[in-house]
Amino acid sequence: MTGTTATDAGTTAGTTLPPEAAAANAAAGAAGGGLDPYALIHGAFRWQVPERLSIAELCCGRWARETPEAPAILFDSDSDCRAQYSFGQLQRAANRLSNALKRLGVQAGDRVALVLPQRFETAAAHIALNQLGAVAMPLSMLFGPDALEYRLKDSEASVAIVEAGALEAVRGVRGQCPALRHVLVVGAAAPGEGESGWMAALQAEDARFTARDNAADDPAVLIYTSGTTGAPKGALIPQRALLGNLTGFIASQNWFGFDPNNPTARSEAVFWTPADWAWTGGLMDGLLPSLCFGRPILGYQGRFAPEKALELMARYRVTHTFLFPTALKAMMKACPHPRERHALHLQAIMSAGEAVGDAVFDWVGRELGVTVNEMFGQTEINYVVGNCARLWPARPGSMGRAYPGHRVAVIDDEGRVCPPGQVGEVAVHRRDVHGDLDPIFFLGYWRNEAATAAKFTGDPMDSWCRTGDLARADADGYLWYEGRSDDQFKVAGYRIGPGEIENCLVKHEAVANAAVVPKPDAERGALVKAFVVLAPGRQPSAALTSELQAFVRERLAPYEYPKEIEFLDSLPMTTTGKLQRRVLRQLEADRAAGRST
Template identity: 60%
Template sequence: MAADSVDHYSTLYRNFRWEVPLYFNIAEACCRRWASETKRTAIYHEDSAGNTSRLSYAGLSKAANQLSHLLQLQGVQRGDVVACIMPQRPETAITIMACLQMGAIVMPLSFLFGPEALEYRLQHSEAKALILDSSGLDAYLSIARSCPHLQTLITVDCPHAPADFPHLEWANYLPQMPVDFEMIQTRATDPAILIYTSGTTGAPKGALIPHSAIIGNLTGFVASQNWFPKKKDVFWSPADWAWTGGLMDALLPSLYFGQPIVGYQGRFTAETAFYLLEKYKITNTFLFPTALKMMMKAEPAPREKYKLKLRAIMSAGEAVGDAVFHWCEQALNVIPNEMFGQTEMNYIVGNSHQQWPARPGSMGRPYPGHQVAVIDDDGKPVGAGVTGEVAMHRFDIHGHPDPVFFLGYWKNDSATRDKFSGDWCRTGDLAYADVDGYLWYQGRADDMFKAAGYRIGPSEIENCLVKHPAVANTAVVPKPDKERGNLVKAYVVLSPGYKASDKLILELQKHVKGKLAPYEYPKEIEFIDALPMTTTGKVQRRVLRLQEQERFKQKRT
């Protein structure tokens, strides 16, 4: 039966009901309950040098227990924040489980963060401990003295860490710890994970995620992965485990179902993607549209070259588009399921082509358990075809609390209040719904945007640029790009005494690269005499954004 002839959506959506226990802990659900099955694989790990390893659920649980003991000895208590800077490697998953089972809050941080981005998050969160490998060591050492709350540093494979810098090497201390640990009882609504999200105004906000959020993720995850898990399912995604996409859409749900996930420690390339898909017989994946585009260009007919077991693709971050959609369908024999969500309320809208038709370019329909609507400025739902802001209700259609919701922004009650209009939580994304309930993305309600799948907040980049003496004022906007969706572009007003030049552009780009994540630096800089401003002195980024869109249209005609 053709996928587009099946539509069970109404029945699935109407009949679904949440079952959330009062007491629940992610580490119990994603690790401990599988630990007795000693041969069950949790993580297959490989790095760019070809080194490989396998971690069982029993090994994951044992190491997490030992790390929990070590953290307790260092004074980490229930409710304390423990930061983690590591790529896709077993120690990352071990750290997450260790923190959660002791009632601590884990704060995953990207190894791509520069010193400035790292410093803000460590300071604002008041993290008590930090666990990192060599990928984050240099950035941390440059700002360590600015983080007085941080009492413990645990290093993983850091032989070149300064001898006079206080730290505990993982390999030296963990084996000395007891292998059994009594888990702290937590409620489903207790805080578990802290993830900072970039905004358009002010500093990044820390979204505090409860243990129950993984339960709230599951309807979308299962549906978008074509009813995961099935026998011999293996998951892989290049998404960083420090981000919501990698953590909540890949690592944790795979472990929740006791299935193996592949962790690859290296740069993404199309060749590497196909290599991993074939070698590990990967059946399920989450790939950004940018990654799919790269794979499409590198291998137009991949199944002629690779023996693939792939049966499901979820894609998110930006629209997949017709070309990639049809390439997946024809060349990979897999119809991609697009998904929409954000850190504060993840995996809420999407497709599941085996259960309801996937329409190319559509965000999909609300997943079962999530009451999603398009609302107006007054917080009232609008009719079909009317553009408004995508929002989700605190309660599902049966009046039960939705477990996927974040608890609030860390130390920012006003921002938390501003996120809601009554019981509707605003996403900041504009869309309209068609008569069949499919949502169609229309852009951001504010100035935030996606570039190559990464969420970009202009303010952090602008603040960084303004710290350079040559920059008097600046505005960062998306520049449409055929390959990446958008590029980061900065309009810069120069300070007196400075002249525009290619040399200065390179200097400003290097300035941002050294302080923020690599994907945040402006790929293009345009010097301008004055920025468009409102009468109250606010920069009108929208004017510049529309200008870039118009230029893009003119180039294509």
């Protein structure tokens, strides 16, 4: 929306439909959908990013002043513990936590680890840290000791806020993390040395706090991505990146319920996603955007199960959601006709992580009553491509079109835009179609200037940011995914970096070398497969396979352990000694296709 500032109450940086697009949308409806308003929407949108910007203010502060009793966090768990928290309660808890963290010496720019699930304290921690100007570093509850230790050491996190279920894992690596001086424990666990309990810490503090005046370019979140080789990289996300996410968020949620000029929809909208709030998908695609628009989000602390997901959506009258394709597939198989058993109120479903596919796409439309809006993005540049069924037609199997405010193209190795139909690398330009800087971009990789520079092609402030994903564009600007240009792959919605798993395997005394690749799988899209070269004197066996799987599962995340291990005498290498994973990937692809190898 032209002329809207990022801090206007109820609106954020052009997140309402532009007048030109609204007219086009009305015309499209009158014409029976014959008119595509996409070009008008994309062309009319202009970024309006102020110099001073605070995620805490956008997501909580303004709502705590204007609608303090409005629900912010709805909570449910597999133990049937349920609660509801208002924006006023969220702000007071965040203020107390800001004071407690300040007392512990946390300052602007300090990294604070959050090893927390979907719960009220997680949201309060993000608001509190942002008010201090500190950097939140969300970590999955599923991380094992190796994964935790690397991230805590590399980031030099000074404090960790840890749910009781992950406390022993953090305690086990704390001795190797010299910068970690204090642990704040959430839940029923007795604090040890250098630790304190959440409730006691907050009860000792004032519920008032004067928030720091953050700049739009100040860092807000540090999220580690998995590297294709070697160690994971920490992507440093600025305050302004939330604004960059919002056009994609409201488009993928069909604008319903997220239009500030529609108070009826606002009172009805409820968001939920099973995506972990420790990942970009849960945090930047769910928690923060929902709060930014003053809408409640459901936090569920428990394992995903198809029937439970449908039960939750019915109980809390969930209107908007983000569901991975694997979750939708599981729901389709477990409950083919969900509306026969559950009173659902869905208005929009966004899906990302892999292709939804025709079968799931059709099932969702037929059985859930909405069209899936597929989306594409990365931690570094999130929510840049996708669909909006309300405003432009989804094409099953397509990644969609560039969301308003983002200039996206398929480019070749020299950085030239490819013609329609030619496969190249998906890239996002620093500047939009009007020449304005796009706020979506990350600040860089934590202490890794070389990796940051390699991500861009051209002048740093007038360049393409390469995603590493291959695609082709059609004549209408829809993108069609063609795979990764590197060795990362996705399993059940999680991005897998083979280097971390390979490094873990090699730590086992029986392993001399290892390579990890995706194995095609009809259910999940891919499984983690490891090719292992054994150390001298060791022999392959079923027992050793189980031992290696357990070894990885205990040290990394459960979704990272290899579901299948194949023992080889040697791995394919280049003449310079580099591992050729593509040879093994092709081997698995040939096997899956029934081709002789």
